[in-house]
Amino acid sequence: MKALTNQRLTVYVDDEPRRFFLGLRVRHAVGYRAAWRVERHEAIVLDKDGNQVDLDGALYDGERLYVHQLPAADMEGEAAS
């Protein structure tokens, strides 16, 4: 059997550091309430360079994520990109 890992990742969500297990995803980092808003196209998750990140993207150590509330006019039909 392969060895399990105790590796942890530090991910900054809106500049707040949080520690997670390797293998967890963006939705775990931003929390389920924020994920729910993203799924309703009311918010998007961006990285530090302004790139949009999908909720099921793999986390990496040192990643910085920002939950960005969309203006009401953009909520409907917000494109993925």
Add this chain to the structure above:
Amino acid sequence: MNILQGRYRIDTMRIWQFLLILLVATVLLAGCGRTPTDTPPSITDEAPGGSEDASDPTETIVILHTNDFHGAVEPEETQASGGTLEEGGLVNLVSLIDQLRAEHPDRTLVLDAGDAFQGSYVSNSTQGELVMDAMNIAGYDAWTLGNHEFDWGQEPLRARIAQAGFPTLAANIVDEATGEPWDQVQPYAIVEVGRLKVGVLGLTYPDTPTINRPGNVAGLDFEQAEETVRRYLPELQEQADLIVVLSHLGYDGDLALAKAVDGLDLIVGGHSHMFLESPRNINNTLIVQAGAKGQVVGRLELTVDVDTGEVVDFSSRKVLVPVTGNPAAVNEEVKSLVDAALAEAAETIEQPIGETAVALQPQSTGEFALGNLVVDAMLAADVDGQLADIAMHNNGGIRAPLPKGSISFGQLYAVLPFDNQLMALDLTGEQVLRILEHSVSNSPGKMLVAGMTFRFDMSRPAGDRIVEATVAGVPLDPARLYRVVTIDYLASGGDGQETFLEGTNPAYGDTAVWAVAQYIQDQSPVHPKVEGRIVQQ
């Protein structure tokens, strides 16, 4: 190279040097203060840059790329002022690839960076066969394996690899016993695109064994990216004009690889589900990634010096093309496959998987029979080759009733609609107690358990309300390590249960709904009941 070509190259060298300086200046300027809403100055806005003229010293090729499709067969529909919009979907994706390839059919390379199958009922139920059929029709040139390609074990994956009408590339997967490359894949492929030979090297996620079930990767080693690339790079450079790494390393892994290794022209990435609107240029290596779930297709134009293999121009902005419900022409072959698969899935999802002898209702606090069914199934699940001592699931994650009688997967999905994944962790008895204390801190019990019992007293102060706890019939030992199976929601601190984050030796299993479906199928008819696992005194 013939003499004429050589002279032509010399004559044009100064012009290319000048253009290169202009390009570098443009890239540097564009990098200053770039925001996602900048207007795109892209060569893709102009006439195709490729040349049918063999004397042209450059060749422009188009690389179409996808990653992390995750079985997103059905498009997502959103309401907009103009009506319903479709995003993604397998038919729309392949139709768009058809359209984009038709623009330059001889100079287009189509790549996928892995995690193609896992993620939806219709895809999971065929273990990726439907998606691979569509990828064959789409005419992919190569793909690499993502960590989720191993989710159903190696046999289904071998079938998908055999089904693929194009190379499966994974240079860093080797046979554990021999150290030789895994015989199911090839490390790289040389693909002729226009006048260029493109070397495509595949890399899967090196930590796949730590986030997948051990049995699924038995007998395989996953090597680190950098050492693998260094091993293959010389022979690739011998054979190819352009070196492309098709990567499921994740964005950080791609950045690290580009910094560490010279000589890579392009990394087509995945795993992070990142929508990179512009290629990143790190150490003269471009990095691209096209979001996830078929919402966009990446489209990168590269203009390459045919003699030197040097990239002299590339599309610098807006390289992601949205996949919408308005393709120029629908790929009817994929549409008929998808329509048939969805019809079959709609039928099978309503077929009985087992029966319950009693009607079952969700309940927001305390112990209830439906909750016990869920945690009993979790306790019976094989997450990492061993059974856990304790199972824990929050009351709030169980959402719908099951009437007495037959149970379909569709009904069960309404009970557990969140696609939570099983996780097993080692926790001390003291940590388990803290989790239980938190579960009764504000209300009388929001944590369901199997494998253990506990009693609590709400009249005592918060943090001191658990008055008794047993595991397998004996008192819980605060100093002992217990293997606890739970769901990723809780293991990441959901419901304020931060203590799970102190666990060690995490392992990932199936989704909870699949585990419960399996349990019901095995144990049918099930007759769960309230049996005093959680007692308020």
